[in-house]
Amino acid sequence: MNINSMTKIIGLLGHPVKHSFSPQIHNYLCEKYNQNNIYCCFDVEKQKLKSAVEGIKTFGMIGCNVTIPHKVDIIKYIDQIDKNADIIGAVNTIKNIDGKLIGFNTDGVGFVKSILEKGYALKNKRVLIIGAGGACRSICVELASQGVSYLEIRNRSLDKANQISKTIKNNFSLDVICDTKSIDENDLNNIDILINTTPIGMESKLCPIDENLTPKGNILVCDIVYKPHNTALLNWAKKNNLNVVHGIDMLINQGLHAFYIWTGIKATKEDEEYIKDLYNKM
Incomplete structure (x- = not known):
């Protein structure tokens, strides 16, 4: 240079x-x-x-x-x-x-591009997101723009999740479901895409879901954490033969x-x- x-x-x-x-x-x-x-x-x-x-x-x-x-x-x-x-x-x-x-x-745009490059269409897909911070907000806006049919946020508290839900509802013909409960196998079997937008797994072996869960469907698992490359969530997904999108x-x-x-x-x-x-x- x-x-x-x-x-x-x-x-x-x-x-x-x-x-x-x-x-x-x-x-x-x-x-x-x-x-x-x-x-x-x-x-x-x-x-x-x-x-x-x-x-x-x-x-x-x-x-x-x-x-x-x-x-x-x-x-x-x-x-x-x-x-x-x-x-x-x-x-x-x-x-x-x-x-x-x-x-x-550009956060949500970059995330959506990562999914599209994997060959996944987002229109009419059912999506479950972990976390309700800034990354979740930007990703939700882009997912709504792409025409997903169902969007749910799981977070430890509802305040920020409800704010995101209100934003999406006011700007798109889509409502966002918000809940604080832990993700179970029934949840996993009723979605197409699972996304972690929390820092859980960054520089640690922690996983944002119970690693003993065994999904029946072929869901796509995404983690926005990019260090380590293979987070605990992505390792869990690979163990269950699920496709993944890395944070990088x-x-x-x-x-x-x-x-x-x-x-x-x-x-x-x-x-x-x-x-x-x-x-x-x-």
């Missing part, structure tokens, strides 16, 4: 950010597609978020990604937000267009969509495979 006086910055705003894989994704893409940009991570504490956003304009940055814990708070500091990000109520990608900061959310697939796909927003360049399947290989070598 040849850094010179014309090089522009793309950044990641979050706290912490030292674990991020995003620089490897975007610096590879910028170099391959001859974009004179460099991607850097910025550890920004909450009280400094406003000045960090002002810096995007001050330094003429192309834009940035936004990660935990700033995806919601950053909305009040930008100029415009796209429709789906507005419905979701969170932004993870910002584009700077002549000093006007526009917010997007969502991470890469949401990154590729952000790159498209910034540059207008659509990365190829070969790019996805190369980036996965980079990740596996870490």
Whole structure:
């Protein structure tokens, strides 16, 4: 990568950010597609978020990604937000267009792309989601956009789940069922797709469901946790001969969509495979 006086910055705003894989994704893409940009991570504490956003304009940055814990708070500091990000109520990608900061959310788009690439259609599918955080919200919006017929959220408390349900009901012709009970075999036998959107399984052997459950149907099991690659949930799925979608697939796909927003360049399947290989070598 040849850094010179014309090089522009793309950044990641979050706290912490030292674990991020995003620089490897975007610096590879910028170099391959001859974009004179460099991607850097910025550890920004909450009280400094406003000045960090002002810096995007001050330094003429192309834009940035936004990660935990700033995806919601950053909305009040930008100029415009796209429709789906507005419905979701969170932004993870910002584009700077002549000093006007526009917010997007690529999390749900990246997740849905991961499923579609496995050859699964989402229209009329029955989906059960574990967790009710920001990732669940963005994924629910995209699943509703794709025409799923049934959507249920299981979470330890109902407050956030009910908020998501209300958002989906107000914007799509779909209701979301919310419950706090543990998932049982009857639940698994009445769905097509199971999705974990919680951090359970990250750097641990914990599983968000009872690993003794034995589903009768051929459901697709998805986990947004990307480290470790094979979480306890995905190992349980494989033991029961179920197809899986790994968290790294969502991470890469949401990154590729952000790159498209910034540059207008659509990365190829070969790019996805190369980036996965980079990740596996870490």
